[in-house]
Amino acid sequence: MDTEIDRASPVNVASAKPRPEIAIAHDYLTQRGGAERVVLAMLRAFPEATIYTTLYHPDDTYAEFRSAKIVTSPLNRIPLFRRDHRLALALLPHASSMLKIPADIVIVSSTGWAHGFHMPGKVFVYCHSPARWLYLTEQYLGRPAWQSPVGWGLTLLKPFLRWWDGRAAKRADKYVANSTVVRQRLKDVYGIEAEVFHPPHSVDISGERTPVRGIEDFVQQGGHFLIVSRLLPYKNVGEAIEAFRYLDERLLVIGAGPLAADLRESCPANVKIIEHLTDAQMRWAYSLCRAVIAPSHEDFGITPLEAGAWGKPTIALRGGGYLDTIVEGITGRFIERPSAQFIRDAVESFDPARWDPEAIRAHANTFSEERFRERLRREILDFGRELEG
Template sequence: MTRSDPVVAIAHDYLTQRGGAERVVLAMHRTFPAAKIYTTLYDPEGTYPEFREANIVTSALNRIPALRRDHRAALPFLAPASSALKVPADIVLASSSGWAHGFDTDGQMLVYCHSPARWLYLTDQYLGAGRQRGAKALALAALKPFLIRWDRRSAAMADKYVANSTIVQDRIRRVYGKTVDVVHPPHSVDIQGIREPIPGLEDFIVGGGHFLTVSRLLPYKNVDQAVEAFRGLDDKLLVIGAGPMAEKLRANMPDNVRLASHLSDAQMRWAYASAKAVIAPSYEDFGITPLEGGAWGKPTIALRAGGYLDTIVEGVTGQFIEEPTAALIRQAVESFRAEVWNADVIRKHTEQFSEERFRERLRQEVLGLVRA
């Protein structure tokens, strides 16, 4: 970019965890490396270390350590904090699943929408329908009417929306009444990078051949169902993730299941490279783990729903289960045959979701706003 180019800023809900949305923000920053990143909360220890190299501007909430450690506790304060966060730029590229589209700017805003807020429009799925949901669910119920008004007003002020998948495209149409394009997020797997064993799991993964689930540990991710599916099986399952359900999962894990959290990229490479297949039983707006596994030539057993419908070719790069239950996951694992899958074909399919393609689409979208 030259000095005559518009000033671009990046906005994101909160940088307190490691997940697909945060990977997307890193790809956005590699596309516009001079851009400042604006966010409500930033926990350098909780998210990817690459963010330390960026110029990050936070809201006033970031002064409270407890909220940096648990952004869900900030729910009553996030709407006003988002509205008060001023982003001085010509173009704001907002990576949003609930808050960044509400940041204040005099420039034009392009919203890359991971989903309209799940806690507002898919509340039971987000919290876990029929489960004990605690004080946070009560707080959400009280705040929901106000938050829906704030959310829809913020969405209406954006100059353009794009969706990360076809299901989110449809969700944006139903919630906001907007017809938008789809720009799939990229995987950012470097299969040439170094691999580093996960401490304490060298014997568990000796020789590889394990199944792998990579997920935030939230009710709608259905990781508990994947864990239960392996109870009594000879096959092994490695779960990589962090979240509110971690302690409960650890307390009920069978001997052939392990949980690891906060891994480095080198450790993630080791886990993927030696896996037999990925298991993805969650309701995902996009769901990047099949692509991360696919970069290594690994097939995926996935729920027939959400973003997986965009990324998995049934019988070629993976197979579907119809419901996220332990019984159906177990059935798929028991019938899994590694020789059915062509690793080269899977890798080739994954190339359609490269970071290079994603970055080029972002540049086109930004230039489109500049010329408008």
């Protein structure tokens, strides 16, 4: 462990105070999404930190994690759980509670599990949302709980899971919320008053752009609409696909998830679904699109900012985190409901000439990763001072 020594005067090295050891915790690293992007930004702020997580599947998340030191729970030995963390639901509370992090300060990126890891040190929780599947179950499932096996399982486990979750939340030293809507959820669910600390976008528009093999003819010279999303019920991607069924426009969907097979079967010829793109391929898809469509119920909603880095506007559902990331009439427009008809109307009335790319980029730059890292370092430095005191 490093020590901080004042080189201007003689110091007894043995008595020098050790620099606090910092670790990062995250629920599971088995997918590519906004929360995982935030973990990468945390790692770039503290590159020596070890990441602790329940499950890690290198092929299904961002390649940058391969160079990090990652510690997993025993559940990671089971390939089935690495492929679908939902199958481990009944075991995750115990596995999370037993995952000990022997660091002085832990930066927790949590949507439901990581705040319950065994952390004897000081705990700083960056909350993307209290567990959506626990407190917004019907929205998460896209249907009433009794209509699916997963819903039945959640219903049976919910009393225990809520007890476990509330107990885990009380052990944190500080919570921050990634958006105003999540701040309100933290107050409603845990009684916690949290500051808003927006996540960054990490788009590098100067990087290489690589076409996605097999869809060059579909994309052509650009002008397509774009959705970047996990394929889950509450993301409403199916409604967007239905909206394009009778439109003379193209929709490119980038994402993976349990609905992938069903959504592919329902796609008309003017809609394509692809997954597991590299950053260079993502740049290609974003740079050539006309606009992004974001019809989901989001805790933060980072895709309008990723689109904004390219000067592209967003058509988004009026609600959730999009209220924090979109300036109506400047960086995008809202739809009132995530239905095929509302999406179709917005696309048909979309006029690319009315949007100012430079104004959109300027707004996206206020959510830069550099600003995020600076604030995170200040927050953790305060924790370090408390330890020294």
